[in-house]
Amino acid sequence: MINYIFKRLILLIPVVLGVATIVFLIMRVFLTDPSQSVLGKYATPEQRIEWRRDQGLEEPLHIQYFVFLKDLVSGNFGKSYKTNLPISKEVFLRFPATAELAISAIILASLVGVTIGVISAVKKNSIFDNIGSVFSLMGVSIPVFWLGILLVMAFCNGFIPTGDRIDMLLKPTGGTGFYLLDALILGRFNLFLDAFRHLILPSCTLAMHSTAVIARMTRSSVLETLDQDYIRTARAKGLPERKVIIFHALRNALIPVITVIGLQFGSLLAGAVLTETIFSWPGIGKYTVESVQSSDFPAVQGVVLVVAIIFILVNLFVDVIYALLDPKIKFGKRSE
Amino acid sequence: MFSFKRVLALGLVFSAIGVVFSGCWLQSGNESGDSSRSNTFIFAQSSDPLKIDPHRITDNFSTNVNANVYEGLYAFEGDSPNPVPRLAVSYELSDDGCVYTFELKKGVKFHDGSEFNASVVKRNIDRTLEGSPTRTPDMEYPRVIYGDVSSVETENPHEVKIKLKKPDSSFIAKLSMPLGSGFISPKSLDEAKDNDVSNNPIGTGPFAVESWEKGSCVKLKRNENYHDEKRKSKFEHLVIKTISDPAMCIAALKNKEIDATSIDSSYEDVVKKDGNKVLSFTSYLTSYMIFNPNLSQEVRRAISQSIDFEKLVKSLYKGKAEVANSFLLKGLSGYIEDAGYPKYDPNSAKQIFESNKITTLNMDAYSVSKPYNSIGGKALAEAVAGELSKVGVEVKQTISDWPAYVKKLGGGNYGEIAFCGWHADYADSSNMLNLFTSDNAINYARFNNKEYDSFLKETQTLPFGDPKRAQIFTGLDKILAKDLPIRTISHETMLIGTLSNVENFKMPPVGIPNFNEVYKSQ
Numbered sequence: 001m002i003n004y005i006f007k008r009l010i011l012l013i014p015v016v017l018g019v020a021t022i023v024f025l026i027m028r029v030f031l032t033d034p035s036q037s038v039l040g041k042y043a044t045p046e047q048r049i050e051w052r053r054d055q056g057l058e059e060p061l062h063i064q065y066f067v068f069l070k071d072l073v074s075g076n077f078g079k080s081y082k083t084n085l086p087i088s089k090e091v092f093l094r095f096p097a098t099a100e101l102a103i104s105a106i107i108l109a110s111l112v113g114v115t116i117g118v119i120s121a122v123k124k125n126s127i128f129d130n131i132g133s134v135f136s137l138m139g140v141s142i143p144v145f146w147l148g149i150l151l152v153m154a155f156c157n158g159f160i161p162t163g164d165r166i167d168m169l170l171k172p173t174g175g176t177g178f179y180l181l182d183a184l185i186l187g188r189f190n191l192f193l194d195a196f197r198h199l200i201l202p203s204c205t206l207a208m209h210s211t212a213v214i215a216r217m218t219r220s221s222v223l224e225t226l227d228q229d230y231i232r233t234a235r236a237k238g239l240p241e242r243k244v245i246i247f248h249a250l251r252n253a254l255i256p257v258i259t260v261i262g263l264q265f266g267s268l269l270a271g272a273v274l275t276e277t278i279f280s281w282p283g284i285g286k287y288t289v290e291s292v293q294s295s296d297f298p299a300v301q302g303v304v305l306v307v308a309i310i311f312i313l314v315n316l317f318v319d320v321i322y323a324l325l326d327p328k329i330k331f332g333k334r335s336e
Numbered sequence: 337m338f339s340f341k342r343v344l345a346l347g348l349v350f351s352a353i354g355v356v357f358s359g360c361w362l363q364s365g366n367e368s369g370d371s372s373r374s375n376t377f378i379f380a381q382s383s384d385p386l387k388i389d390p391h392r393i394t395d396n397f398s399t400n401v402n403a404n405v406y407e408g409l410y411a412f413e414g415d416s417p418n419p420v421p422r423l424a425v426s427y428e429l430s431d432d433g434c435v436y437t438f439e440l441k442k443g444v445k446f447h448d449g450s451e452f453n454a455s456v457v458k459r460n461i462d463r464t465l466e467g468s469p470t471r472t473p474d475m476e477y478p479r480v481i482y483g484d485v486s487s488v489e490t491e492n493p494h495e496v497k498i499k500l501k502k503p504d505s506s507f508i509a510k511l512s513m514p515l516g517s518g519f520i521s522p523k524s525l526d527e528a529k530d531n532d533v534s535n536n537p538i539g540t541g542p543f544a545v546e547s548w549e550k551g552s553c554v555k556l557k558r559n560e561n562y563h564d565e566k567r568k569s570k571f572e573h574l575v576i577k578t579i580s581d582p583a584m585c586i587a588a589l590k591n592k593e594i595d596a597t598s599i600d601s602s603y604e605d606v607v608k609k610d611g612n613k614v615l616s617f618t619s620y621l622t623s624y625m626i627f628n629p630n631l632s633q634e635v636r637r638a639i640s641q642s643i644d645f646e647k648l649v650k651s652l653y654k655g656k657a658e659v660a661n662s663f664l665l666k667g668l669s670g671y672i673e674d675a676g677y678p679k680y681d682p683n684s685a686k687q688i689f690e691s692n693k694i695t696t697l698n699m700d701a702y703s704v705s706k707p708y709n710s711i712g713g714k715a716l717a718e719a720v721a722g723e724l725s726k727v728g729v730e731v732k733q734t735i736s737d738w739p740a741y742v743k744k745l746g747g748g749n750y751g752e753i754a755f756c757g758w759h760a761d762y763a764d765s766s767n768m769l770n771l772f773t774s775d776n777a778i779n780y781a782r783f784n785n786k787e788y789d790s791f792l793k794e795t796q797t798l799p800f801g802d803p804k805r806a807q808i809f810t811g812l813d814k815i816l817a818k819d820l821p822i823r824t825i826s827h828e829t830m831l832i833g834t835l836s837n838v839e840n841f842k843m844p845p846v847g848i849p850n851f852n853e854v855y856k857s858q
Contacts, residue, residue: 032737032739032740032743033739033743036738036739036742036743037395037739038394038473038474039394039473039474039476040394040395040474040476040477041394041778042394042476042477042479042480042778043473043476043777044777045746045777046777047473047476050473051473054473082386083386083387083534084387084530084532090550093550094550094551097551149583152583152584152587153587156587156590156591157591158591158592161591161593162584162587162588162591162593163579163584163587163588163593164552164553164577164579164593165552167373168378168549168552168553168555168575168577169372169373169376169573169575171547171549171555277580277581278581278584279584280552280577280578280579280580280581280584282549282550282551282552282578283551286551286580287550287551289580290383290384290551290580295739
């Protein structure tokens with residue numbers, strides 16, 4: 001397994017290089033002069049050129065590209081044009097917000113999705129199954145921004161906050177940046193409750209798509225498992241149906257579902273751009289949007305690369321977990 | 337299937353994650369205490385501040401924070417556009433108009449307890465001057481204020497002499513700009529990382545920075561040792577919160593999560609329906625169209641005559657903007673109601689277009705909404721195109737995003753008509769009329785009139801309140817109306833939505849709210 005992990009990590013290099021090249025070219029071709037947003041309305045064309053020269057943007061494209069790669073190899077993502085802070089720091093500051101939202105969304109999506117999937121499979125072709133199918137279809141079809149706005153309109157009642165992570169008057173300083181965890185460590189129930197209330201709408205919005213995917217996957221996997229001989233054997237032994245479903249069918253059916261959950265988690269971690277923007281969630285996704293809007297090249301390049309690396313690592317982690325759960329999987333060996 | 341080894345391995349992985357989190361915690365600080373919501377004023381804006389460094393900001397979102405932390409020699413008070421002394425007591429001007437001697441306020445302390453004095457003024461101004469090693473390209477607003485400064489001399493701790501290379505009668509007005517004029521504590525300057533004091537922002541303002549959560553909010557705490565008891569805030573905390581989506585901003589106001597926010601006219605009814613207030617403020621905003629310099633004056637006249645601006649402004653802005661028949665605005669020196677732009681006359685326009693065989697025109701506009709045009713460039717362009725179609729001219733519109741649009745204007749690569757606007761930064765007509773001097777890089781209309789240039793230059797040598805200065809400004813406004821490099825469209829008001837219990841919210845015409853007088857009724 002060690003060899004397999006090592007090989008996968010080596011594969012990171014061409015993937016990161018490819019992503020870096022694509023994002024570099026997109027930034028240079030499609031985005032406009034960042035000096036507009038940095039220097040303000042009074043700057044003269046000469047000052048803009050001088051600033052661009054300082055940033056290396058007046059160099060030919062291939063020179064800019066090699067400088068970018070050189071910095072990348074040395075682990076330097078550059079500094080934001082707007083704030084002048086290192087991109088690594090900007091991302092680090094925002095990562096806990098994105099991670100907390102992604103974790104809560106995936107927990108919600110897994111609980112609801114698996115439940116719906118199992119009920120739909122067990123009660124195949126019943127009204128429950130039909131409702132589950134409609135829910136899944138809606139989940140994958142509803143645009144996130146529309147759902148977010150609808151939820152805000154529906155629950156804008158004073159109890160459920162419409163944006164941000166926490167009441168800024170309660171906000172703890174320092175800590176892990178994961179407010180739920182910080183609140184638990186501090187033993188402050190009001191802080192935990194407030195952070196939880198702030199999570200409700202964004203995590204429901206973000207979880208919707210994943211819930212639908214997990215529900216569909218669970219349904220098909222459980223249905224497939226229920227047809228297996230060992231389920232028939234369990235039933236023939238006279239086991240109660242509840243036990244058959246939970247201990248025999250579900251345990252085996254969940255293996256592919258866990259893979260799907262892992263992949264969904266990877267994409268949620270990679271930045272919930274729309275959800276974060278709608279709910280003013282101060283995470284990586286919102287930062288990406290703001291950086292694109294102001295043509296902050298280093299910020300966009302840095303964020304996309306970090307996100308790509310996270311996505312690959314999460315996928316690797318999922319593969320490893322998969323192998324741990326399923327003894328039939330042996331890394332690096334052909335099945336016999 | 338779940339063997340002991342596998343469960344153990346999973347357990348170890350999660351334990352490792354737990355240890356990492358705990359490690360982070362041990363390295364970090366502690367919690368802050370709770371504060372009461374009633375003691376806090378929360379203002380929402382659509383973007384995060386970029387820096388908390390008054391010399392290195394160029395946007396209003398950063399200024400809303402900076403103006404409460406830092407102060408300059410002069411400032412705007414309440415909703416008045418007139419500069420009042422803040423860290424200065426008074427000034428004297430030399431006969432040649434080149435030396436300003438300021439008497440500084442005594443007993444003013446920075447948030448860190450250090451004293452504000454003449455050497456602080458010198459050090460701060462020197463930081464931004466051309467040729468200084470600490471000057472950075474984003475110090476554009478300091479350049480507007482101090483661009484003509486030749487030296488700063490400290491006579492004694494409470495007196496500072498600022499020498500200019502040439503007379504500048506708008507110097508005091510420029511000093512009142514919240515962008516670029518604030519003074520930073522010497523300690524903060526000493527400890528600045530990469531010449532940016534955002535990490536340790538220390539000023540003399542009514543609030544001090546307590547925390548800045550990137551992408552979310554800046555939390556400010558009342559300066560209990562503030563030098564002006566009358567201006568001391570009624571709130572213990574001021575929070576400047578970022579909510580990107582305007583609809584979410586309105587939802588947050590309805591939910592009482594925020595106390596006030598800027599809104600555009602399309603949300604006015606929604607805010608009022610929620611039981612909240614909409615306040616309207618006079619602003620130095622002018623929206624105008626520019627004509628391609630290749631277009632003959634006769635055709636420019638015809639375009640102006642084709643459009644019923646009264647009707648257009650009324651229908652587009654729903655009473656939240658006045659039709660602009662002059663470039664200058666009410667309250668500015670030299671303002672007149674009607675500078676003499678051609679009146680609506682579609683028949684005359686039709687004849688001119690026919691005689692010049694013009695049946696199509698190209699029009700460029702921006703896609704976003706701007707403070708001087710809250711409905712957005714596209715809606716404005718469509719309305720103008722509709723008016724021109726009534727006189728038989730077909731308009732081909734090109735809509736670009738803002739940075740691409742500005743690039744187009746800068747390169748002169750726009751059609752016969754394009755749209756612009758200006759938000760004055762200080763209360764002097766020169767800040768507006770300067771836009772059309774031949775050497776100005778943002779003179780997108782490429783207006784080149786030597787007489788105009790020399791008259792405007794003359795105003796800088798005349799005393800600030802001199803009636804002759806006002807006469808010249810009036811004359812310059814009339815030149816614009818006569819030569820028609822532009823056609824003014826509207827002067828928009830700025831709208832602020834507040835909770836129903838928010839009282840005395842003030843904002844000067846430059847559009848940066850003053851939070852010192854605001855309070856909440858029970």
